[in-house]
Amino acid sequence: MIDTTSASRRKFLQQIGYISVGFPLLTSCIGEPDPVIAAREDYEGGLPGSMRGAKTVNAWLQVLEDGRIRVLSGKVELGQGIRTAIRQVAAEELDMELDMVEVQLAETGLTPDEGYTAGSGSVPNSAMSVRYAAATARQKLLELASVKLNTTADDLLLYNGTIKAKKSKESLTFAEVLDGAQIDMEVTTPVKIKSKTEHRYVGKAVPRTDIEKMVRGEQVYVQDLRFPGMVHARVIRPAGYKAELIKMDDTGLAAAVPGVIKTVVNGSFVGVITEKEYQAVKAGRYLREHTEWEDNTSFPEQKELYNHIRSIAEPSSNVKNEGDVTAAFANSPTVKATYRKPYLKHASMGPACAVAMYDGDLLHVWSHSQGIYPMRNGIAAMLGMETDKIHILGIPGAGCYGHSTADDAAADAALLALELPGKYVRVQWSRTDEHTWEPYGSAMIMEVEASLDAEGKITGWKSDVWTDSHSCRPNGDAGTLLDARYITNPVQMKSRGYLAGGHRNADPYYAIPNMQVNAHFFDGPLRVSSLRSLGAYTTIFAIECLMDELAEKAGKDPLDFRIAHLTDERAVAVIQKLREMTARETLVDGEGLGYAFSRYKNTAAYATVAARVAVDKTSGKVAVKKMWAAVDVGEVINVDGLTNQLEGGMIQAASWTLMEEVTFTDNEITSKDWSTYPIFRYPDIPEVEVALIDRPDEPAEGGGEVSMPPSGAAIANAVYKASGKRVYELPIGVRKV
Numbered sequence: 001m002i003d004t005t006s007a008s009r010r011k012f013l014q015q016i017g018y019i020s021v022g023f024p025l026l027t028s029c030i031g032e033p034d035p036v037i038a039a040r041e042d043y044e045g046g047l048p049g050s051m052r053g054a055k056t057v058n059a060w061l062q063v064l065e066d067g068r069i070r071v072l073s074g075k076v077e078l079g080q081g082i083r084t085a086i087r088q089v090a091a092e093e094l095d096m097e098l099d100m101v102e103v104q105l106a107e108t109g110l111t112p113d114e115g116y117t118a119g120s121g122s123v124p125n126s127a128m129s130v131r132y133a134a135a136t137a138r139q140k141l142l143e144l145a146s147v148k149l150n151t152t153a154d155d156l157l158l159y160n161g162t163i164k165a166k167k168s169k170e171s172l173t174f175a176e177v178l179d180g181a182q183i184d185m186e187v188t189t190p191v192k193i194k195s196k197t198e199h200r201y202v203g204k205a206v207p208r209t210d211i212e213k214m215v216r217g218e219q220v221y222v223q224d225l226r227f228p229g230m231v232h233a234r235v236i237r238p239a240g241y242k243a244e245l246i247k248m249d250d251t252g253l254a255a256a257v258p259g260v261i262k263t264v265v266n267g268s269f270v271g272v273i274t275e276k277e278y279q280a281v282k283a284g285r286y287l288r289e290h291t292e293w294e295d296n297t298s299f300p301e302q303k304e305l306y307n308h309i310r311s312i313a314e315p316s317s318n319v320k321n322e323g324d325v326t327a328a329f330a331n332s333p334t335v336k337a338t339y340r341k342p343y344l345k346h347a348s349m350g351p352a353c354a355v356a357m358y359d360g361d362l363l364h365v366w367s368h369s370q371g372i373y374p375m376r377n378g379i380a381a382m383l384g385m386e387t388d389k390i391h392i393l394g395i396p397g398a399g400c401y402g403h404s405t406a407d408d409a410a411a412d413a414a415l416l417a418l419e420l421p422g423k424y425v426r427v428q429w430s431r432t433d434e435h436t437w438e439p440y441g442s443a444m445i446m447e448v449e450a451s452l453d454a455e456g457k458i459t460g461w462k463s464d465v466w467t468d469s470h471s472c473r474p475n476g477d478a479g480t481l482l483d484a485r486y487i488t489n490p491v492q493m494k495s496r497g498y499l500a501g502g503h504r505n506a507d508p509y510y511a512i513p514n515m516q517v518n519a520h521f522f523d524g525p526l527r528v529s530s531l532r533s534l535g536a537y538t539t540i541f542a543i544e545c546l547m548d549e550l551a552e553k554a555g556k557d558p559l560d561f562r563i564a565h566l567t568d569e570r571a572v573a574v575i576q577k578l579r580e581m582t583a584r585e586t587l588v589d590g591e592g593l594g595y596a597f598s599r600y601k602n603t604a605a606y607a608t609v610a611a612r613v614a615v616d617k618t619s620g621k622v623a624v625k626k627m628w629a630a631v632d633v634g635e636v637i638n639v640d641g642l643t644n645q646l647e648g649g650m651i652q653a654a655s656w657t658l659m660e661e662v663t664f665t666d667n668e669i670t671s672k673d674w675s676t677y678p679i680f681r682y683p684d685i686p687e688v689e690v691a692l693i694d695r696p697d698e699p700a701e702g703g704g705e706v707s708m709p710p711s712g713a714a715i716a717n718a719v720y721k722a723s724g725k726r727v728y729e730l731p732i733g734v735r736k737v
Contacts, residue, residue, distance in 0.1 A: 039194070039195040039197075039198060040135075040193060040194060040195065041192065041193060041194075041195055042190035042191070042192060043132070043135075043189060043190055043191045043192070043193045044189055044190050045189065046189075047129070047132060047187060047189065048124060048125050048126075048128040048129045048132070049121075049124075049125045050074065050112060050114045050125040050126055050129045051128075051129040051132060051133070051187060053112065053113060053114075054112035054113070054129070055186040055187055055188075056183075056184050056185065056186055056187070057133045057136050057137050057140070057182075057183040057184065057185055057186075057187060058182040058183055058184050059072065059112050059133070060072055060073075060112065060129055060130050060133035060134075061090065061130065061133055061134060061137060061183075062182055063137075063174045063175055063178055063182065063183075064102070064175070065175050066175075067100065067160075067161040067162070067173050067174065067175060068100045068101065068102055068161065069090060069094060069100060069101050069102070069134075069161070069174070070102045070103075070104055071086055071087065071090045071101060071102065071103045071104070071130055071134075072104050072110065072111045072112060073086055073103065073104070073105050073106070073111055073112070073114070073122075073126045073127075073130065074105075074106055074111045074112040074113055074114030074115075074126065074372070074373070075105060075106065075114055075117045075122045075125075075126045076105055076106045076117045076368070076369070076372070076394040076396070077105055077210075077394075077396045078117060078370065078396070078400070078401055078704070079396075079399070079401075079644075079645075079648070080122060080641065080645055080702070080704050081208050081638060081640070081641030081644065081645075082105070082117075082122040082123070082126065082127065083103045083105060083208070083210075084206055084207075084208045084209070084641055085122075085123055085127050085637045085638045085641055086103050086126065086127050086130050087101045087103050087206075088201040088202055088204075088206055088637055088638060089127050089128075089130055089131040089134065089201075089202060089637065090103075090130050090131075090134045091200075091201055092131075092134075092194055092199055092200060092201050092202050093131055093134035093135040093137075093138055093193060093194055094134050094137065094138050094158075094161075095138075095158050095159050095160065096159075096160050096161060097160055098201065098206065100160055100161055105394055106372050106393070106394025107372070107391075107392070107393045107394065108372055108373060108376055108390070108391055108392045108393075109388075109391060112129075113373040114126055114373075115371055115373065115374060116370050116371035116374060116473055117370045117371065118370060118371075118402075118473075118530060119601075119702075119705070120600065120604060120605070120701065120702030120703060120704045120705045120706060121702055122702055122704075123637055123700050123701065123702045123703075124699065124700055124701055124702060127637060127700070128699075128700060131193065132187050132191045132193070133187055135191050135192055135193045135194070136183075136185070136187045136191055137183050138158065138192075139192055140183050141158070141163060141174055141177050141178075141183075142156055142158060142163065144177045144178070145163040145172055145177050148172060148176075148177060149163075149165045149168065149170055149172065151165045151167065151168065155167055161173055161174050162174070163177060196635075196696040196697070199696075202635075202636075202637055203635070203636050203637070203639065203694060203696060204638070204639060205638065205639040205640035205643075206638050206640060206641075207640055208640075208641065210396075220396060221350060221353075221368070221395065221396050221397055221398045222353050222354065222355070222366055222367065222368045222395040222396065222397050222406075223350050223353045223397070223398060223428070225353075225355050225366055225395065225426070227355065227357070227424035228424075229423060229424065230355070230423070230424040230425075230426055231261060231273050231274065231275060231420065231423050231424070231425055231426070232273070232274055232275075232276060232277040232279070232280040232425075232426050232427075232428070233271055233272060233273045233274070233280055233412070233413070233416045233425050233426065233427045234271065234272055234280045234281065234283065234284035234427070234428070234430075235269070235270065235271045235284075235412045235427065235429075235433075236270040236271070236272070236284055236287045236288050236291060237270075237433060237436075237437060238268075238291075238293040238295060239293070239295060239297075239667065239668040240293075240295040240296070240297025240667045240668050241297045241527065242295065242296040242297045242298075243268070243293040243294065243295040243296070243297060244268050244293065244294045244296070245265070245267070245268040245270065245292075245293055246292040246293060246294050247291065247292040248263075248270060248287065248290060248291045248292075249290045249291075250263045250272075250286075250287060250290065252286075252290075253272075253283060253286055253287065253290075256282075256286050257274070257279055257282045257283045257286055258279065259274045259275035259276055259279035260272065260273075260274050260279065260283050261273045261274055261275060261420065262419060262420060263283075263287070264415070264416055264419050266415065266487045266488055267486055267487040267488035267489070267490060268293075268486040268487075268490075269415065269483055269486045269487045270287060270291060271412065271415065271416050271427075272284060272287055273416055273419070273420060273425060277426075280428075295667055297666075297667040297668065298525075298666060298667060299525045299526070299664050299665065299666055299667060299668075300525060301666070302663060302664055302665075305342070305443060306340050306443070306445055308525070309443060309445060309466050309522055309524065310445070310466060310520075312522045312523065312524070313466055313520040313521065313522040314520065314521050314522065316464070316518040316519065316520045317518065317519045317520075317521065318516070318517070318518055319500075319503050319506065319507070319517040319518065319519050320507045320515060320516065320517040321515075321516050321517075322513075322514065322515045322516075323460070323513045323514030323515065324460075324514050325460045325461070325462050325514045325515065325516040327460075327514070328451050328459045328460025328513070328514040329449070329451050329460050329462075331451070331459070332451035332452055332453050332459050332460070333451065333452060334449050334450060334451045334452075334460075335449070335451075335452070335546065335549055335550055335553060336447070336448070336449040336450075337447075337448055337449075337542070337545070337546055337549065337728060338445065338446070338447045338448075338728060339445070339446045339447075339448070339538070339541055339542035339545065339728050339729070340443075340444070340445050340446075340728065340729040340730065341443060341444045341537070341538040341541065341729075341730045342443050342660075342661040342662060342730065342731070343440040343441065343442065343443045343526050343528070343661070343662035344440060344441040344531055344656055344660050344661070344662065345435060345438060345440055345441075345660065345662060345671070345677060346400050346401070346402050346403075346404045346438055346440075346441075346531060347435070347660070347677060347679055348397065348398065348399050348400040348404050348405075348434060348438075349398045349399030349400075350397055350398025350399055350400075351405075351428065351429040351430060351431055351433065351434035352368070352397070352404060352405035352406050352408065352409035352428075352429040352433075352434060353368070353397070353409055353426070353427065353428045353429065354366060354367045354368075354406070354409040354410040354412065354413040354414075354426075354427050355413060355424055355425065355426045355427075356410070356413035356414045356416070356417035356424075356425050356427075357417055357422070357423065357424045357425065358417045358418050358420075358421045358422070359421070359422065360421055360422070361389070362389055362390070362391050363379075363383075363385065363390045363391070363417065363418065364391045364392075364393070365379070365391070365392045365393070365410050365413060365414055365417075366392075366393050366395050367392060367393070367394065367395065367406055367407070367409070367410035367413075368394070368395055368396060368397025368400070368404075368406040369392070369394065369406045369407045369410055369474070370402075370403065370404075370406070370473075371407075371473060371474065372392040372393075372394045373392075374473060374474050374475045374476075375392060375407045375410060375474045376390050376392050377474075377475055377476040378407065378411070378474035378475055378476065378477065378478055378480055378481045378484075379410065379411055379414050379474075379481065380476075381476055381477065381478035381484075381491075382411060382414075382478040382481055382483065382484040382491070383414065383415075383418070390414075392410075401531075401532040401652075401704065401705075402441070402529070402530045402531045402532050403439055403471070403472070403473045403529035403530040403531075404438055405429060405433075405434055405437060405438045405439075405482075407473075407474045407480075407481060408437070408481060408482040408483065409427050409428075409429055411481040411482065411483040411484070412427040412483060413425055413426070413427040415483060415487070431672075431673055431674075432672045432673065435669070435671060435672045435673060435677060436668075436669045436672055437482060437527070438527075439472060439527045439528050439529030439530075440526055440527065440528050440529075440531065440662055441470070441528065441530075441531030441532075441534075441537075442467050442468035442469070442470060442502065442524060442528045442535075443468070443524065443526075444465065444466060444467045444502070444535060444538040445465070445466040446463060446464065446465050446466070446506065446538055446539055446541075446542040447462075447463070447464040448461070448462070448463050448464075448542050448543060448546045449461070449462045450462075450512075450546060450550055452550060452553060452554055456554030456555065456556055456561070456564075457564070457565070458510065458512050458550065458565060459512075459513065459514060460512070460513070460514040460515070461508060461510075461512045461514070461515045461516070462515075462516045462517075462518075463503075463506045463507065463508075463516070463517045463518070463539070463542070463543070464517075464518045464519075464520065465502060465503045465506050465517070465518070465519050465520065465535065465538075465539060466520040466522060467499075467502030467503065467519065467520070467521060467522070467535055467538075468496075468502065468521070468522055468523065468524040468528045469496040469497045469498070469499055469502065469521075469528060469529070470497075470498065470499075470501035470502050470504075470528070470529065470530050470531070470534040470535055471497035471498035471499075471501055471529060471530050471534070472493060472496060472497045472527075472528065472529040472530075473497065473529060473530060477491075477493060477494050477495060478491045479491040479492045479493035479494060480493055496521075496523065497529070499519070499521055501530070501534035501535055502519060502521065502534070502535040503517060503519045503535055503539065504533075504534050504535045504536040504539060504601060505535070505536040505539045505540050505543070505598060505600070505601065505602060505709060506519075506535070506539040506543075507602065508543050508547075509566070509568070509571065509597075509598065509599045509602050510547075510562070510565035510566060511565055511566065511567045512565065526662065526664070526669075532649070532652065532704070532705055532708055533600075533649075533705040533708040533709055536598065536600065536601070536705070536708075536709040537653065537656070537708050537709050537712055539709070540596065540598045540709035540710055540712070540713055541657075541709070541712040541713045541716065541730070542713075543598075543713070544595075544596035544597065544598070544710060544713030544714070544717070545596075545713050545716050545717060545726070545727075545728075547561065547562060547596075548594070548595075548717045548720065549726070558595055558717070559575055559578075559579050559595055562575055562595075562597055563575055563576075568599075570606055570632050570693075570695070571597065571599060571606055573606075573632065573693060574597070574606045574607065574608040574630040574631065574632050574693060575595075575597055575608050575630070577608070577630035577691050577693060578595065578608040578609075578610055578628060578629075578630040578691075581610070581628045581630060581689065581691055582610045582612075582628055585612060587612070588614075590614050590616070590617060590722055590723075591612060591613065591614045591615075591625070591722050592612070592613055592615070592717075592718040592719060592720065592721025592722030592723070593610060593611070593612050593718055593721060594610065594611050594613070594713075594714045594715060594716065594717025594719070594720070594721055595608065595609070595610050595714055595717060596608070596609055596709075596710035596711070596712075596713035596714040596717060597609075597710055598706075598709045598710045600701075600705060600706040600709065604633075604701045604702070604706065605631060605632060605633040605634070605701040605702070605703060605706040606631065606632040606633075606706075607629055607630070607631045607632075607646075607706045607707050607709075607710055608629070608630045608710060609627060609628065609629045609650060609707060609710040609711045609713075609714040610627065610628040610629075610714055610718075611624055611626075611627050611628075611654070611686075611711070611714040611715045611717075611718045612624070612625045612626045612627075612686075612718060613625060613715060613718040613719055613722055614722065615719060615722040615723040615737055617723075619734060620734040620735070620737040621734050622658055622715075622719055622732055622733075622734070622737055623684075624654050624658065624684075624686040624715060624718075625686055625687070626686050626687040626688070626689070627650045627651075627654065627686050627687075627688050627689070627711065627714070628688075628689045628690075628691075629646050629647075629650060629688075629689075629690045629691070629707050630690075630691045630693065631646055631690065631691070631692055631693065631703065631706060631707065632692075632693040632695060633692070633700065633701040633702070633703050633706070634695050634698035634699045634700050634701050635694070635695060635696045635697070635698055635699065635700040636692055636694040636696075636700070637700055639692065642692060642703045643690045643692065645703045645704045645707075646690045646703055646706070647688045647690060647707075649703075649704070649705065649706070649707035649708045649711065650686075650688055650707050650708070650711045651680060651685055651686070651688065652680075652708065653707070653708040653709075653711035653712050654680065654685075654686060654711060654712075654715060655679045655684070656712065656730070656731070657711065657712040657715045657716070657730055657731060657732060658680075658684075658715070658731055658732050658733065659678050659679060659680065659684075659731050659733070660677065660678075660679060660731055661677075661730075661731050662677070663676065663677075712730065715732070716732065719732060719737060723737050725737050
């Protein structure tokens, strides 16, 4: 079974405020439990961002009749292990065993509206909200129990869902304390949270329970969902973005393909529903051969992409201006370079999928969207429905980090399910659909220039970034969904979303007295949106490569040069840790060791990455042999989950850096499969090693995106060390070395 937890929307509505308490008061006994009497400290700081929109305890947790706790989170599982991290903090604050805590993720009407699962924000926003809700619940349960047991709070022990009076030995379960109700009080500071020295789970390596299912090939993903009487569908899309349907002839379809239930034409949206899945595949092929499109798509020549980007950019916007860069450049020699990154794909291992069913009242959708509430708003706008008539359940998809095609597949399923009420309609995208229609990470250019004084210190820095949007995620604007642009009365996007993600980290985290950052936004030819780390992968690639060039010009060791420009001790610590990790490396001819540093968003986690590469002097082929990361995310919640994210981030960034690039002709995407868009395969994957600097007294930050930005630069710097050739345009491939 896929772990959607037991609650459906209707079941949830039945449960609110109506927990049936079947245990008689004062008769439960907890024997001699292990009373974890941990000290609690007053937390006086601000509440997490997600909690500001859902302040009551019962928005985040419920006490179940059987003594367990159900924790609610609006985040989805992307492989970051958020379910486990949330379970850890809830069990910690409520002194429960981990298996007594159930975590329900992402279901409209049930879990809090936490927007998107993005920006390495699941731990600081959702897990921390659960921590404070659980800590508040603990205090309230003790207060209520002291009244019911006619004793003082000091006389009580709380452990694993039961509260016991030490003197009388009487006890109550949480459910008995609440007597069928939930805790609806608001969470306010100060919140008494567990002393970090008393933690049993937080800061430990707790394995995820879903990994074994994945390894065994059991049902985990939305692609695995099956329902009684479920039917299958495919959507037929044209080659080009701007194509319009001229003609579709399905008169011979029923004879050619058995099991066809319905073809659906809505403007230039074409879908077909069949009884069985392979019938849908064959029906899709048939219709593709019997449709005519007028294609007005026009892309620039790929070799002219970066010139095209400059030609269409809007007037520049000044993002940061400190000191006097012009004067600094006038008084010291400068080093200047231009770096380029192509369009990149999410390249999800599993193409998008969704299931929808319209029961005549509610439209239910199962999706691997990373923002179920925003997607619901988008679908409601597209269909002209009330949002409370749409019920969405988040189910993991197979391999994606960012805004993928999940929401578009959900829109497909929603459109088709309305055509066949009462039936579960499953839409499965093909590999070609996925590679062709997904929203890519924007191609980018970054020009950087810096001046050095006679002592080898940077006196001035200027960054110019050319970027499209990195956030066109679904929201109340129907045009953010692909289908809305092709149905009758099509809707185009009204806004290009969050543009600041494009110049993320473009201002170096170094102490530089004169600094200027300019952004040149453009509305590019290819569909784009959020790809892991947004613009930071490109900006850090440029900054950290130039830092190596500046260090060489100054005659300094690259790590010493960076440290000399840092005033933040935590930043220095991750660099020193990385130096220790790589100190004993012995390189052979043709190998190089490169480094790079960044603090994600300049406000979150710190990461320093090293890469050891080998360059074949004959072919120019680059192989990444090993990568190291020293990382400080503040308080570590789950060592295992965090390490996995950092390792995965390095490997994916290494694949981007060496191999990946979207290709296109004048009217269509040509990188349609794994042959035309190669990514790392198992033999390409380097050995990886991660060191965590745990700082339990610092706020917990997410780690999903922090190792990617410095990884590309570390590899490029290592390639320079190995070959003497500096790479300014990605992917590195073989032609640039």
